[in-house]
Amino acid sequence: MGLKIKKGDQVVVISGREKGKRGEVERVIPKKDRLVVEGVNTRKRHAQPSQNNPQGMFEFDAPIHVSNVMLIDPSSDEPTRVGYRFDDAGKKVRVAKRSGKDID
Template sequence: MNKSKILKGDVVKVISGSHKGKTGPVKKLSKDKSKVYVEGVNGVKHVKPSETDQEGGIKEVAVPVNISNVALIDPKSKGNTTRVGYKITDGKKVRIAKRSGAEIK
């Protein structure tokens, strides 16, 4: 089981690849949680005609990025990346940013 520390809605930064440095919120995770779809990153503009899309043409289609190539942005220090940790508060397990200790919502 591949449990991901990055969830839908988190703001992430691409740390490697051709889109290195770009940021955006996570729109969707793949079923096995090994790839993420980041808004505004890694889009393909040319689409071939297929059975589902008869026309094809120039359209923006999101392509997934491997989860190892993105890092979570710290909610306190904007722009800096951080790792995710866990802490139990009031009997609930919450995600925290390792860099600042802030709770990730």
């Protein structure tokens, strides 16, 4: 089954230690049901120091499970569930359950 959240969507974390943080989805990993959200679940890694990175440390945003985030409704700016409907042309469209308006 496909994910209801896509790259570029605004989401809010609803559980875990990052609860309440908001960010934009940078990458989606559908095979593992995970996604990378900008500014959420930031990790540090040690690496061999180089000219480009003299300290040898770098930060990155680690993936988070899709069940721990909710899409933000563009019209009301609140978390919402996602549904689907078909428009007049027969195209599948994502719909915000809270407001009933189209997301795409």
